[in-house]
Amino acid sequence: MTSERAEWGRHQVDSEMYEDGNALAGPLGEIFTMDVTVAVSRCAGCGLAGPVARLHVYRHAPGWVARCPACEGVVLRLVRGPDSAWLDLTGAVSLRLPMPTL
C-alpha cells in the first residue's frame, strides 16, 4: 500500500469524478445502524484523521472507493453483490464513532 500511495502522489491528477463521503450514507446505512459518515477515520497511509464525510468517494466503478483527501490512498472499499456486501477497511487505522455517554 505504501508504494501505491506514493504512486498516487507522483502522478497527480485531476478528476471531478469523486463525491464527498456523504455519498456513503446510503450504502453504509445498509450495513450499520448508525450514520458512519460522522465517524472519524484515520488514514493508514498518511495518518490524516477526519470525518468519513470528507473522504473522496469514487462511485462510477464496480464498487465504492473512498480515498483520503490528503494522500488519495484507499481508506474504505465497499462492493455490494446481489446477496453479499464486501467491506474493506484495511486503509483505515481506526474509525472513531460517536457513542452515547456511559
Place this chain on the structure above:
Amino acid sequence: MGIVSPGFRGRPRESGPELPPGQYLTRDFPVLSAGPTPRVPLDQWEFTITTETGQAHRWSWADLMALPGDTPTVDIHCVTKWSKLGTNWQGVPLDMLMADVTTDADYALVQSYGGYTTNLPLQDLRDGQAWIAYRFEGEDLAPEHGGPARLLVPHLYFWKSAKWVRGIQLMLEDEPGFWESAGYHNYGDPWREQRYQGD
C-alpha cells in the same frame, strides 16, 4: 437504488444473443474509475514485465511505438452490465512482448500507474488474447479511458483490462488484484457471468 451503478448512463436499451448473460448494449463509452486519473508524461512512461525470478524486461514509449501494432476489433463487457460491440483498437500483442521472456509462472498481476492491480492466469494474456492498447477508434487513447496505454483483454470482464498499465508481474502463485480482493470474481468470464466471488 443499488450500490453498484449499472453503467450510470440510463436504462438498458438492447439485449440480444450476441451479448453475455445479464448485459445490455451501449453505444457510448462509460468512464469507470476507482480513483484519480493519472497523467503520465510519455517521456516518463515505461512498461515492465517482471518474471518470478525478478528479471525485468522494460519498454519505453518509443520502444513500444517501434513495435508493429495490431488493430483488433473486439466486443467489451463491463461487470456493471454494459457491453460495447465492435470496438476498434490499436496495440501491441502481449505475445510480442512475452516473446523473449522466460518464465515458469502461471499467473500474472497487472499493475497500473495510480496503484490499480488486477490478476489473471498468464495463459489468458497469450495466444492473441491480449494487447497493450494505445489507440481507440483511430484516436490516441484518452486518459479517462486509460491512456496513454491500457491492457486490453476483452474475453474477460473489462475490469481486467487495466487502465494506465505500467507493468505485469509474473508469479508462480495467484494473488488477487484490486477488485478481486473486494468481492469480485477471480477470473471474470462474462459468458459464464462470473461477476462476484462464488458465481
